[in-house]
Amino acid sequence: MRTMSAKRGAVTLEDVAREAGVSLATASRAINGSARTVRPEIRERVERAARALNYTANAQAQAVARGRTNLVGLVVQDIEDPYFSSIAAGAMRMAEANGLMVSIAGTGRRPDKEVEYAAAMRGLRAAAIVIAGSRTDDRDALDRLGAELDAFERSGGRVALIGQRRLPVDTVVVANRAGARDLGVRLAGLGYRSFGVLAGPRDLLTAADRLAGFTEGLAASDVVVPPEAVVHGEFDRDGGHDAMLDLLAGRGEVECVFAVNDVMAVGALAALRSRGLERTVAVAGFDDITTLRDVTPALTTVRLPLVEIGEAALEMVLQEPADRPRRRLVRGEVVLRESTPGMRHG
Amino acid sequence: MRTMSAKRGAVTLEDVAREAGVSLATASRAINGSARTVRPEIRERVERAARALNYTANAQAQAVARGRTNLVGLVVQDIEDPYFSSIAAGAMRMAEANGLMVSIAGTGRRPDKEVEYAAAMRGLRAAAIVIAGSRTDDRDALDRLGAELDAFERSGGRVALIGQRRLPVDTVVVANRAGARDLGVRLAGLGYRSFGVLAGPRDLLTAADRLAGFTEGLAASDVVVPPEAVVHGEFDRDGGHDAMLDLLAGRGEVECVFAVNDVMAVGALAALRSRGLERTVAVAGFDDITTLRDVTPALTTVRLPLVEIGEAALEMVLQEPADRPRRRLVRGEVVLRESTPGMRHG
DNA sequence: CTCGGTCTGGAAAGCGCTTTCCCATCGATC
DNA sequence: GATCGATGGGAAAGCGCTTTCCAGACCGAG
Numbered sequence: 001m002r003t004m005s006a007k008r009g010a011v012t013l014e015d016v017a018r019e020a021g022v023s024l025a026t027a028s029r030a031i032n033g034s035a036r037t038v039r040p041e042i043r044e045r046v047e048r049a050a051r052a053l054n055y056t057a058n059a060q061a062q063a064v065a066r067g068r069t070n071l072v073g074l075v076v077q078d079i080e081d082p083y084f085s086s087i088a089a090g091a092m093r094m095a096e097a098n099g100l101m102v103s104i105a106g107t108g109r110r111p112d113k114e115v116e117y118a119a120a121m122r123g124l125r126a127a128a129i130v131i132a133g134s135r136t137d138d139r140d141a142l143d144r145l146g147a148e149l150d151a152f153e154r155s156g157g158r159v160a161l162i163g164q165r166r167l168p169v170d171t172v173v174v175a176n177r178a179g180a181r182d183l184g185v186r187l188a189g190l191g192y193r194s195f196g197v198l199a200g201p202r203d204l205l206t207a208a209d210r211l212a213g214f215t216e217g218l219a220a221s222d223v224v225v226p227p228e229a230v231v232h233g234e235f236d237r238d239g240g241h242d243a244m245l246d247l248l249a250g251r252g253e254v255e256c257v258f259a260v261n262d263v264m265a266v267g268a269l270a271a272l273r274s275r276g277l278e279r280t281v282a283v284a285g286f287d288d289i290t291t292l293r294d295v296t297p298a299l300t301t302v303r304l305p306l307v308e309i310g311e312a313a314l315e316m317v318l319q320e321p322a323d324r325p326r327r328r329l330v331r332g333e334v335v336l337r338e339s340t341p342g343m344r345h346g
Numbered sequence: 347m348r349t350m351s352a353k354r355g356a357v358t359l360e361d362v363a364r365e366a367g368v369s370l371a372t373a374s375r376a377i378n379g380s381a382r383t384v385r386p387e388i389r390e391r392v393e394r395a396a397r398a399l400n401y402t403a404n405a406q407a408q409a410v411a412r413g414r415t416n417l418v419g420l421v422v423q424d425i426e427d428p429y430f431s432s433i434a435a436g437a438m439r440m441a442e443a444n445g446l447m448v449s450i451a452g453t454g455r456r457p458d459k460e461v462e463y464a465a466a467m468r469g470l471r472a473a474a475i476v477i478a479g480s481r482t483d484d485r486d487a488l489d490r491l492g493a494e495l496d497a498f499e500r501s502g503g504r505v506a507l508i509g510q511r512r513l514p515v516d517t518v519v520v521a522n523r524a525g526a527r528d529l530g531v532r533l534a535g536l537g538y539r540s541f542g543v544l545a546g547p548r549d550l551l552t553a554a555d556r557l558a559g560f561t562e563g564l565a566a567s568d569v570v571v572p573p574e575a576v577v578h579g580e581f582d583r584d585g586g587h588d589a590m591l592d593l594l595a596g597r598g599e600v601e602c603v604f605a606v607n608d609v610m611a612v613g614a615l616a617a618l619r620s621r622g623l624e625r626t627v628a629v630a631g632f633d634d635i636t637t638l639r640d641v642t643p644a645l646t647t648v649r650l651p652l653v654e655i656g657e658a659a660l661e662m663v664l665q666e667p668a669d670r671p672r673r674r675l676v677r678g679e680v681v682l683r684e685s686t687p688g689m690r691h692g
Numbered sequence: 693c694t695c696g697g698t699c700t701g702g703a704a705a706g707c708g709c710t711t712t713c714c715c716a717t718c719g720a721t722c
Numbered sequence: 723g724a725t726c727g728a729t730g731g732g733a734a735a736g737c738g739c740t741t742t743c744c745a746g747a748c749c750g751a752g
Contacts, residue, residue, distance in 0.1 A: 010471070010501035012708060023732045028710060036711090039730065054497050059469040060409040061708035064737050069406065071449070080435040080653075082428065082637055089426040092452050101466065103417070103449040106438050120447065123402040125356070151400050155356035237640070266640045273642070291428055291635075294583070294612045296619070296642045307426075358738060369702045374740060382741090385700070407738035410707050 011055045020049035032057055063125060068156070072317065073121035073129040074104045075114055081236075082289045083261070083306060087132050087162060090310025098318060100127065107133060109235075111141035118148045122155055128317035132162035132310075134206035142166060158317040162309060164205050170316040170326045172309055176206055176286075177213035179302040179332030180258075183284060184217020186334050187256055187300075191343030192282060196229040196254040198243040198264050204235060210260040210286055229254060233264075240264025244271035256282035256340060262289045262301055269295065269339070282340040286332070298337035305330060357401045366395035378403055409471060414502070418663065419467035419475040420450045421460055427582075428635045429607070429652060433478050433508060436656025444664060446473065453479060455581075457487035464494045468501055474663035478508035478656075480552035488512060504663040508655055510551050516662040516672045518655055522552055522632075523559035525648040525678030529604070529630060530563020532680050533646075537689030538602040538628060542575040544589040544614055546606045550581060556606040556632055575600060579610075586610025590617035602628035602686060608635045608647055615641065615685070628686040632678070644683035651676065 017027035022042060030038045030046035038046075049055075063069040074091055076084035088104060095102045103126070107113035114131060121129045129152060135142060146167050149159050153169070161171040187195070197214060200207030215225050228250055233243035240259050244267065247254065259265035265285030272278045278297070285292075288303035312328055319326075363373035368388060376384045376392035384392075395401075409415040420437055422430035434450060441448045449472070453459035460477060467475045475498060481488060492513050495505050499515070507517040533541075543560060546553030561571050574596055579589035586605050590613065593600065605611035611631030618624045624643070631638075634649035658674055665672075 010468075010708095014708075024709085025711080025732060025734090026730085029730090032710080034710080037730075042731085056465055056469040056497075058410065058471055058708055059466075060406045060415065060471055061737090062710075063406040064404065064410050064739080065708075065710040067710095067737070078435065079425070079438060080428075080431050080636070082426075082431070085426050085428070085431040088450075089424065089452065092425060092450065096451070101449055101470070102451070103447055104434075104438065105442070105448070106435065119402055120405075122356075123405040124447070125404055125406055151402075237637075263637070266637075270640045289637075290426070291583075291609070291612075291637045294616045295640060356738095360738075370739085371703075371741080372701055375701090378740080380740080383700075388701085404738055407707090408740075410709080411738075411740040413707070413740095 010058070011053045013055070013057065015053055016046065016050045016055050019053060020046045022046060031055075032062065067125075069125050069127055070100050071121075071124055071126045072100050072102055072314070073117065073124070073126045074102050075107060075117050075129065075131040075133060076104065077107050077109050077133045079104060079106050081263070082291050083263075083287055084132060086290065086306035087310035087313075090307035090312075091130060091314045092310075093307075094311040094314035094318075098314075109133070111136055111138055111145065115141070115144045115148050118145065118152055122148070122152045122157065125155070126157055128158040128160070130160045130162065130313045130317060132313070134163055134204045135166045136203045137205060137208075138203065153321070158321060160313045160316040162313050164209065165327060166205070168325050170322075172313045172316065172328050172330060174206075174304065174309065175329060175331045176209040177216075179304070179334070180210040180213030180260075180286065181217035182332075182334045183258065183286070183300075183302050184214040185220055186217075186336060187258070187282075187284060187340060188218050188221035188223050190336075190340060192256040192340075193223055193343075194253060194255045195223065195225045196231065196247045196251070196257045197225055198240050198247065198257060198259040198268055199230050199232050200235045200239065200260045200264065202232050207235060207260045214258050226251075235261065235264065237263045237267040237270075240267030241271045242267075244268035248272075248275060248277075254281060255343060256284065258284050260286055262287045262292050262299060265299055265301070265339075266292060266295055269297075269299075284340055288335060297339040300337045300340040301335055302332035303335050304332045356404070357399045359401070359403065361399055362392065362396045362401050365399060366392045368392060377401075378408065413471075415471050415473055416446045417467075417470055417472045418446050418448055418660070419463065419470070419472045420448050421453060421463050421475065421477040421479060422450065423453050423455050423479045425450060425452050427609070428637050429609075429633055430478060432636065432652035433656035433659075436653035436658075437476060437660045438656075439653075440657040440660035440664075444660075455479075457482055457484055457491065461487070461490045461494050464491065464498055468494070468498045468503065471501070472503055474504040474506070476506045476508065476659045476663060478659070480509055480550045481512045482549045483551060483554075484549065499667070504667060506659045506662040508659050510555065511673060512551070514671050516668075518659045518662065518674050518676060520552075520650065520655065521675060521677045522555040523562075525650070525680070526556040526559030526604075526606075526632065527563035528678075528680045529632070529646075529648050530560045531566055532563075532682060533602055533604070533628075533630060533686060534564050534567035534569050536682075536686060538686075539569055539689075540599060540601045541569065541571045542577065542593045542597070542600040542603045543571055544586050544593065544603060544605040544610050545576050545578050546581045546585065546610065548578050553581060553606045560604050572597075581607065581610065583609045583613040583616075586613030587617045588613075590614035594618075594621060594623075600627060601689060602630065604630050606632055608633045608638050608645060611645055611647070611685075612638060612641055615643075615645075630686055634681060643685040646683045646686040647681055648678035649681050650678045
């Protein structure tokens with residue numbers, strides 16, 4: 001015979017209090033925790049009533065009464081992209097371990113969406129917001145995002161970015177440039193001298209950093225990538241595929257191709273395969289996406305600890321804000337595999 | 347000179363009302379929508395004030411006042427698994443198109459977590475909850491989930507499941523069995539007669555259905571899979587890899603192996619490659635994971651429209667509840683590729 | 693003019709909680 | 723035996739909104 005406050009259809013704390021024969025205040029203290037203690041016998045009575053009525057506290061009401069929530073917003077570009085889903089997995093794991101809920105939004109690479117979603121999170125009074133996404137060099141969009149994040153922090157929320165250090169907030173900085181530089185050094189060390197780069201979108205900072213780092217790494221061995229061997233395109237599989245074909249059409253004779261991420265590298269491999277060149281032209285990627293570790297030939301790449309990056313970002317927002325934005329640097333590690341067997345010197 | 351209700355640090359509707367020189371009620375009607383109209387001139391004044399103060403409505407407070415939220419909970423097993431991240435992408439897209447926020451949780455295949463999260467969603471008074479995850483045959487866990495979902499629906503929320511029709515709620519039913527049956531028929535048609543199956547975990551319904559369907563399909567051509575050629579293991583890449591090695595150790599002579607999902611199939615391919623058998627033993631998977639479309643040899647599989655499945659589930663919860671649970675059947679389509687070139691009859 | 697009706701703004705009553713007061717009780721203290 | 727400090731229960735005041743309900747203004751009809 002469960003008495004429900006028929007109006008809304010959900011069991012409220014008042015129902016529980018009535019059932020247990022105590023006041024609202026006592027019920028609240030017994031069930032949802034408080035500094036104040038409650039006599040064990042009464043606590044037990046309340047808990048039993050709650051169980052009998054299958055009560056669950058209205059988190060919204062708690063949030064509005066307490067002035068804070070246990071929600072953290074995570075913004076990624078595309079959850080289908082394994083790069084982001086790994087980061088999300090790390091963030092979610094860390095969130096769960098700390099009793100937080102994660103709300104995820106995908107921006108589909110539209111910077112405005114980031115701002116929009118950050119505003120929504122401010123509306124939800126989220127405890128924190130984590131934004132994983134390559135910044136573009138669109139100064140306007142960046143300013144708007146900065147303003148919104150500022151408002152978010154002023155209203156008591158915590159913010160962390162994943163990617164590059166572009167705004168004065170806590171950031172997990174991914175050493176794209178250094179990783180790509182290392183890769184360039186190693187590939188030059190394998191004897192390659194003629195390179196192409198599938199460089200991704202021009203305005204994507206991550207892509208630009210990787211390109212820059214790579215050419216630096218090669219420069220250490222006096223290898224230069226001629227401008228016409230740098231092909232821009234989309235940041236995804238098809239972008240890699242098409243850019244590879246473009247490159248082949250332009251200058252057929254490169255020994256090694258660097259795609260600025262693994263997904264593009266796989267597209268490039270497919271393109272090479274369609275031309276029968278998969279064992280002729282070496283290919284390297286970036287990220288070391290788990291799902292792609294079994295492609296053939298196994299992909300040389302720069303391993304990024306994506307799950308840890310997600311965890312690290314969440315750790316940052318769990319900490320009290322520092323007076324100055326924190327930076328946490330994450331480096332990648334070059335992994336040489338079959339896709340770059342090295343030049344037999346001739 | 348922005349006056350803020352200093353206490354909480356966030357701009358409230360009251361601040362806006364004061365700034366605009368109107369009542370709280372009017373401000374609410376002007377900004378956050380209402381059946382009632384507001385004189386355009388006043389509305390404009392309120393909107394300007396809101397903009398000046400950079401006001402964002404407290405969604406929690408709105409939720410508690412209105413008695414509903416625009417939050418939908420999505421439960422997946424592992425967001426890193428491309429199967430689930432594609433479903434999530436579809437669900438998120440559809441949610442965004444309808445002004446809903448998505449909160450995602452990963453269960454890591456622990457059925458209890460599903461219940462726990464559903465309860466949390468009830469606490470958040472989420473508008474809906476979508477659960478994507480292979481049910482296990484654990485009757486107890488299923489009952490608990492059923493009870494919780496029931497409570498959730500009674501409190502006014504909507505529920506949809508993705509997978510198999512196991513509970514009396516709206517469900518996007520994935521035709522695992524039929525898809526696997528079709529695959530069996532086609533593979534038998536290619537001339538294979540001796541099969542192995544990498545069958546995944548024993549208690550996972552999805553895996554069991556696919557196994558059952560596959561053997562049915564083969565049976566149509568009077569091919570039987572001997573029990574010792576069915577190897578159980580984990581549902582992931584390593585599970586496929588290890589199961590393949592086990593199978594090879596047990597009975598080396600199978601012509602074709604069916605792994606109950608693509609990720610396992612890739613693991614199996616890796617295992618075969620390590621034995622130099624990648625062109626000797628045919629391999630088929632299930633799902634047609636996007637990221638895996640470029641593995642070599644290209645994988646024969648059953649294509650599942652994962653993104654659409656996610657969208658469909660969200661569509662279901664957007665509709666008014668029907669008197670009887672809805673079912674929406676999604677079939678897979680066999681895609682034959684190089685990994686099953688067919689037997690040259692000898 | 694007066695009367696019902698339509699607009700539109702404001703006061704106030706919620707929504708379901710938490711938390712501050714207030715007060716009764718009780719054992720310990722002098 | 724009066725006093726004091728804990729202890730723990732309840733009433734009520736919020737939290738930031740939405741949504742009644744009420745009242746004044748304005749309109750055309752009679």
